[in-house]
Amino acid sequence: MSKTAEILLSKIRVDFLVHRGAVRAAQESVRSQKDNKDDTSSGAAFKKVGNRYHATALDGIDLKIQSGMRVGVIGHNGSGKSTLLRVISGVLEPTRGTLQVTGRIASMMSTTLGFDMRSTGRENITRRGMMMGMSRSEIEAQKADILDFADLGAFTDMPMSTYSDGMRARLGFAITTSMHANIVLMDEWIGAGDARFLERGRARLIDAIGRSDILVLATHKDSLIREMCTHVLAIDKGKVIHFDRVESLEDHPELLSEARKQALLHSRDLNDKLELERSKRETRYARQKEEALRQLEASGEALSGQTSTLREVSLRLRQVITNQRERIKKIRKRGENIALQSTRRIQSKQEELDKIESELDEKVKAAKRKIENNGED
Template sequence: MTSIELTHVTVDIPIFDAGSRSLKNNVMAAATGGQIKPRDGTRKVSIRAIDDLTLDLQHGTKIGLIGHNGAGKSTILRTIAGIYEPNEGRVDVDGSVAAMFDIGFGMDPDSTGWENIILRGMLIGFSRKEIEARAADIGEWSGLGEFLDMPLRTYSSGMSTRLAFAVSTSITPDILLIDEGIGAGDAAFIDKAKARLEEFIGNAGLLVMASHSDDLLRQWCTEGLWMEHGKVRFHGPIDETLDRYSASRTA
């Protein structure tokens, strides 16, 4: 059954070539909420982004990650996705994962839209045969028309996001990871994208979402995890978690 288990997970993010810059260290510590620690007298330091986190998420969970910038939300998502390896602890993920962050990763500016559909599709786990079978539907849904025959470098940023979004939401994952809002171009397309994203989320067995939007979190999540300085402050129903977090900022 679909599940995510993090057991005493600690993640340090290394910062290179900054050991002697005390001003930068102070600014980074304030901005991230982590601790910047010298290592063995070298010019390498690190931020404690996640500090001894234990979390058990089972099929059906839809959890929102809440907290200030640098609280550890994005690091949790990237650790679950396998982008970051924990320095300590264990991460066990059972089920296919779709990560809706850095959705343009792997796109080639010199390749056409059609070629990028194949590239991006293979990157997120399709075989070439599978993504080729879906390419026409993906291209049609993107609304890019003849631009699909042109190199990606000729696209506006909104057009590139449309294409990446169309490919990324063409799968049905067991586990869906979302980091913040996803811009998708003009107002008409944003409405279309929201409808597709709602369907995408509804089909996922397990959702982990980081956002600063209370409305989105209340709409799509049933649980909340409030993070602060890499540690859990509260884990409970989404409404209670948001209320506690809001009260802490006005206290």
């Protein structure tokens, strides 16, 4: 095994051909999340080329991962984390760009990949080991350790079609972690299985990572990143938005808060679900308070948001709105009074004019009568 490992990616781009129905479903999902004010949606961008749709999963990725790095990859679901690991592992060929990998890779993304259900567990150890690039001598040297960890018992020489999902997972995990690899790729940490498997699996996995030169781990768990990683890589919509040492997260807390939110979303633990609901309430609370403070500021009624609760801000805003309504009522009433007074003055003037006109008419009539009387004399 080579002593030096390195991963170089230059302008890597990955496009997928997407069925039109999948595009509509994705667009409906995004609209639904926006309507519910859910800002966690982030995925591949769709582009129509002729009569076909293409989704860009990775867009212009430039990375250099050197020996000694333990890289934690974070981002929304659909941001491109798994696609990046598949490109590095060689399972997926990029549409554009160049990839250079120095060292042997152990991929933990699908530990049961390549099993033949008609073959026995013992035969599948050889089959899977050779697919991973191990020599026959390496496989034979590790076979006893693999079988011991997998704990298949009498099923060892039976077809894998008779195995439970847990047995297949244990065997695949044992084979993958037995390989002496320079580079370990993982899409999420092991989190399924009984307590005994989790305890033994964690110890075996940490040992395999310790033997490697590079770890690339895609996860939503911020605690795991701080514990296992030296560097953090944040991906959004197929692009790298942050790549630095883990300590740099102190200056970018929003990256880990998003990773924590994603971890809660996919957890089956009741406490985690309750924590997620609490987090959502806090988010709504903060948004409502921010909006109330903005309205107060716009009305010229400043109030310290740092020292006031949402209830205090809301009550203050309600009082401001009530005062504004009262002022509007007074202005309207004053305007009505002014209009009424103006109307009365106009009516009075009109009555005076009518009276003057009536008096003039009487004088004209009197003058006519006088003229007529003089004519008769």
